[in-house]
Amino acid sequence: MKFQPRASHFIDGEYVEDTNGAAIEVIYPATGEVIARLHSATPAIVEQALNSAKNAQAAWAALSGTERGRILRRASDIMRERNYDLSVLETHDTGKPIQETTVADATSGADALEYFGGLAASLTGEHIPLGGGDFVYTIREALGVCVGIGAWNYPTQIACWKGAPALACGNTMVFKPSETTPLSALKVAEILVEAGAPKGVYNVIQGYGDVGASLVSDPRVAKVSLTGSVPTGRKVYAAAADGMKHVTMELGGKSPMIVFDDADIENAVSGAILGNFYSSGQVCSNGTRVFVQKGIKEAFLKRLSERLAHAKIGDPMDEDVSFGPMVSENQMNIALGYIEKGKAEGARLVYGGERIERDGYFVQPTVFADVTDNMTIAREEIFGPVMSVLVFETEEEVMARANDTEFGLAAGVFTNDLTRAHRIVAGFEAGTCYINTYNLAPVEAPFGGSKMSGVGRENSKLAINHFSEMKTVYVSMNDVEAPY
Numbered sequence: 001m002k003f004q005p006r007a008s009h010f011i012d013g014e015y016v017e018d019t020n021g022a023a024i025e026v027i028y029p030a031t032g033e034v035i036a037r038l039h040s041a042t043p044a045i046v047e048q049a050l051n052s053a054k055n056a057q058a059a060w061a062a063l064s065g066t067e068r069g070r071i072l073r074r075a076s077d078i079m080r081e082r083n084y085d086l087s088v089l090e091t092h093d094t095g096k097p098i099q100e101t102t103v104a105d106a107t108s109g110a111d112a113l114e115y116f117g118g119l120a121a122s123l124t125g126e127h128i129p130l131g132g133g134d135f136v137y138t139i140r141e142a143l144g145v146c147v148g149i150g151a152w153n154y155p156t157q158i159a160c161w162k163g164a165p166a167l168a169c170g171n172t173m174v175f176k177p178s179e180t181t182p183l184s185a186l187k188v189a190e191i192l193v194e195a196g197a198p199k200g201v202y203n204v205i206q207g208y209g210d211v212g213a214s215l216v217s218d219p220r221v222a223k224v225s226l227t228g229s230v231p232t233g234r235k236v237y238a239a240a241a242d243g244m245k246h247v248t249m250e251l252g253g254k255s256p257m258i259v260f261d262d263a264d265i266e267n268a269v270s271g272a273i274l275g276n277f278y279s280s281g282q283v284c285s286n287g288t289r290v291f292v293q294k295g296i297k298e299a300f301l302k303r304l305s306e307r308l309a310h311a312k313i314g315d316p317m318d319e320d321v322s323f324g325p326m327v328s329e330n331q332m333n334i335a336l337g338y339i340e341k342g343k344a345e346g347a348r349l350v351y352g353g354e355r356i357e358r359d360g361y362f363v364q365p366t367v368f369a370d371v372t373d374n375m376t377i378a379r380e381e382i383f384g385p386v387m388s389v390l391v392f393e394t395e396e397e398v399m400a401r402a403n404d405t406e407f408g409l410a411a412g413v414f415t416n417d418l419t420r421a422h423r424i425v426a427g428f429e430a431g432t433c434y435i436n437t438y439n440l441a442p443v444e445a446p447f448g449g450s451k452m453s454g455v456g457r458e459n460s461k462l463a464i465n466h467f468s469e470m471k472t473v474y475v476s477m478n479d480v481e482a483p484y
């Protein structure tokens with residue numbers, strides 16, 4: 001098999017196998033064909049990975065930030081040089097079109113390695129002068145062994161968004177990719193070693209939820225960063241709390257996108273397309289509740305349908321294809337189930353709504369209009385190519401409706417009224433907001449959610465605070481005064 005890795009796990013700088021672990025079949029979502037066979041980590045593999053990360057950590061943290069940063073930046077260069085091959089692998093692992101994976105996966109991972117590699121040398125504490133000559137200085141220290149657990153939609157990106165800041169700060173990592181897309185994280189581990197990362201600094205083990213759970217509860221682990229659904233987030237957060245571990249939670253969403261009648265319709269339609277159908281809708285921050293102001297509803301829907309007719313659906317390895325399959329049969333069935341619920345609850349289907357009759361797990365880009373706030377498709381995260389269009393009249397009304405959700409990952413507004421745009425964004429209960437665009441996530445900017453959508457932020461300088469802690473040192477320049 002062309003995509004079969006040398007072994008399932010990558011520990012202490014080497015590929016490792018234990019065939020006693022439960023089988024994991026890797027399926028190319030465009031055809032249903034098995035492209036690799038792996039094994040979930042056994043307790044022995046988990047033990048080996050955690051020991052390796054633990055043993056490597058002190059020496060890694062003792063390198064200068066410049067040295068650590070150089071290794072990360074070298075890894076970034078290698079990823080960029082191999083972008084095409086990595087993208088082919090990612091396309092087979094996820095089903096996302098090669099048109100997307102060549103610009104949004106290894107390249108995004110490389111950005112994170114480059115950015116945090118660049119920051120590594122400048123990570124410091126501070127000097128705090130006190131009265132009478134005393135002072136405090138702080139030392140920024142690594143947390144220790146960090147665990148990364150990934151979702152299946154952006155496997156390379158997630159492996160790097162977690163690994164790069166962790167390693168920059170002097171931590172080591174055990175990363176568990178999603179069992180649905182286990183392949184590309186192994187390549188990230190290989191590349192880091194090739195770039196000079198000492199053995200054990202970045203380990204990858206495969207597995208289902210139970211493997212993730214055993215990592216989270218291990219006392220050697222200081223921090224857990226999860227990308228996944230809210231139900232999983234709840235479990236992982238609770239298990240981490242038991243050991244008082246640091247957490248970053250990047251969870252699900254049901255984000256609003258508001259289109260006012262003064263907006264540039266063409267841009268708003270583009271934003272709605274990107275925010276609902278990129279990666280076949282399998283993006284956490286998608287703006288799946290599209291609130292359109294009453295006067296432009298029909299014009300918006302007409303233009304949207306015209307533009308969707310140009311989506312090229314097919315073999316994701318074809319460079320002209322812009323819309324591929326969903327990641328798995330299971331995820332396809334979830335999306336189709338929501339489409340049926342939308343129809344049954346009275347939403348008006350204006351585009352798509354069916355499985356595409358061909359091999360693989362293809363669902364048509366689907367748009368529902370006349371969606372109301374209480375319909376299931378307007379309340380629950382679908383994680384598939386299903387857009388709900390809702391109508392609103394006033395700013396006050398739409399603000400309240402947009403925020404009426406347990407989620408708070410992202411939110412967007414399209415309007416040409418500058419003050420209204422900022423007023424709306426100030427009112428959004430969401431971590432990542434957009435004005436006149438949607439779903440961009442550059443490494444320089446914090447990314448993450450409020451409310452049930454998460455805790456902490458990835459990317460940007462803020463990520464450093466989530467992968468390090470401060471030691472405070474009080475220095476007295478005076479005699480010690482005691483009362484007796």
Ligand code: NAD
Nearest residue numbers: 150151152177178208209212213228229232250251252284
């Ligand atoms: P999931 O929650 O089913 O699984 C996520 C990961 O957690 C997998 O690796 C899984 O094996 C592991 N896991 C499951 N149970 C566990 C447990 N008890 N302890 C430890 N680990 C466990 O999510 P998914 O289906 O892989 O991904 C889709 C979800 O991820 C969606 O809700 C989506 O919104 C979210 N997501 C969020 C972001 C973000 O940055 N906020 C990005 C991508 C995806």
